[in-house]
Amino acid sequence: MRQPFTREKRASPLEWGASALRRLADGVASFGLFGSRVATIVDPVRIPRAEHSISRSQISSATLKVLYTLKDAGYEAYMVGGGVRDLLAGVPPKDFDIATDAKPEQIRALFRNCRLVGRRFLIAHVRFGSEVLEVTTFRGPISDSHERDDSGRILSDNVYGTLEEDAFRRDFTVNGLYYDIRDFAIVDYVGGLEDLKRRQLRLIGDPELRYREDPVRMLRAVRIASKLGFEIEASARKAIPQLAPLLGEVPAARLFEEVLKILLAIDAAASFRTLCELGLFREMFPQSEAVISESPQLLQFVESALSNTADRLARGATVSPSFLYAALLWPAVERRASTLQDKQGHPPAVAWTQAAEEVVARQISRVAIPKRFSVPAREIWMLQPRFEQRRGARAKRLLGHPRFRAAYDFLLLRAEAGLAPQELAQWWTDAQESVELSDLPPVPDEDGDAAPATRKRRRRRRSRSGKPAG
Incomplete structure (x- = not known):
């Protein structure tokens, strides 16, 4: 991958990495991940098509169809999350997710093969044959109005926001990368590209708060780190043994799906050892x-x-x-x-x-x-x-x-x-x-x-x- 650059000027690796971390810290501090909505304050890094490795030939035809349909209807549309992360890391993605400013009802109006699912956060599932694409509306910042249980887990999250606000709601920085279908650029608000280069899995925001919002993130950290051969960043790893009992608050049916994702995989043995080390298997x-x-x-x-x-x-x-x-x-x-x-x-x-x-x-x-x-x-x-x-x-x-x-x-x-x-x-x-x-x-x-x-x-x-x- 060639050297990323900002819109104003090209930067050296050290300058870019430092500025990315400063943007992340400033953004998280301003958003708080639980405060009220604020004006846009973070200028993202945009990496043009010529300077990254993702090609449309690597993306499923169904994903491209959804992206273009949303764009042609006047909405913002981005491929996001694991699909972008894996392609940049040189790993074949298992699936592709899409983020947009279109509301769930607007997404459903565009696709006859669409079904809205989810209680905690409404998601549109668009089916093309055996492929089901997950299309989500940009999420807004967490506020005091969000319903939580006694452990801090968010129970209702249907608050919509902007692309920037959605980026800071992602769990890990490497999952906060967006592929813009308009010009095929990579958009990075949270320093995810730098962490990809460092082969590091880092949470966006305070680890304890983010794990309490959704304890399954602890399992996801183990799965992604094992899959890509990454190290879990020190503070993100340190918080897990203490918060592992929070898995007891997660519905048993959801944990069934997570266990299959972690242990019915090529890197299952490595994941199992990490689960045992961090006290997650015991829970x-x-x-x-x-x-x-x-x-x-x-x-x-x-x-x-x-x-x-x-x-x-x-x-x-x-x-x-x-x-x-x-x-x-x-x-x-x-x-x-x-x-x-x-x-x-x-x-x-x-x-x-x-x-x-x-x-x-x-x-x-x-x-x-x-x-x-x-x-x-x-x-x-x-x-x-x-x-x-x-x-x-x-x-x-x-x-x-x-x-x-x-x-x-x-x-x-x-x-x-x-x-x-x-x-x-x-x-x-x-x-x-x-x-x-x-x-x-x-x-x-x-x-x-x-x-x-x-x-x-x-x-x-x-x-x-x-x-x-x-």
Whole structure:
């Protein structure tokens, strides 16, 4: 990327960086992020098309159509947020967001395929085939009139503003960059370009205030930093362990979506380690964290499961949230099942069933798990003890179980972490090549010697009268 410049004159890197930080500090101080609306006071940096790397060929056709439709109707229209950030960082964006001065009802009037959603802040979803674009009206500054809960979280935010006011309402500076469809320039009010160059994730405004407004920003910080390989700025990172309990105020359904974004990703293992370091994983999965913190093997198991998911994503293979949640909650399920068997004398099948029910019931109060994912996860857990049953028709029935493949992959991860015998995992690997029941691999006896997997029962001869012969 060439050197950015202001509208008045070109600046050296040190001068530009210093001026950007001064503008940010002055802007935040003036807006306060909670004060009343004031006149425009910040002169943005504008980087012309010739001096940045974003090309329209990198932007989806649906996004361009929405941008041009808004512009042609006389409205301001900008691509903003993660799409701009990722393109400038050289990472393919997952989606594109748009900001405009058009009100939600005006957006809906322009697009027949538009639906307005959201309570806290009204958003327009414009659908083109399988692509859904999020179009938001410029947000105004936060004031005392905004409805909040006792922890400071904003409950209602339908106050509209200007482009500048919207920029200072963004969470991180690298998310406060705008792509102007009129001249294809990048507009930067908050020093986001400088932070991109520094590979730094910095909050706009006071970290504690911004996290209290929306605690999910703590999770977003971890996700973006892991995705781009950025460092979370010191003050933004320092505030997280203290404020992590605020996640308890976030609806469980919203946390479900955030967990998928963070951990159903190529960089999931790195994100998981950071979540644990900052105390965020404990707030979302307290049952599992209590067990993992005491067992390096279980920690390795969860990290291996996340790495396995990342490998599948990299290969373009399908991944399931069921397997992810089965791995995240397995430490708690296994601990509870062992307690029910060893200390309360429950039969194994009863113990595993009850353990699964208890752990899921407690978990959904923190992070929601739809039944379409929790039911397959339970089946994966319930099949783990059955891998010990390798004799007779039971082994063959297990091989034909609809959830066998997922449960088998789960067994391999357990064996890799030392939570299950490698010999057991290898036996089931070999068993999948068997065609007939009699072809199953031999099962080692208690002394380690191989014994046949099945024993042919000797049929007693019967006389013509039907009575046993002899």
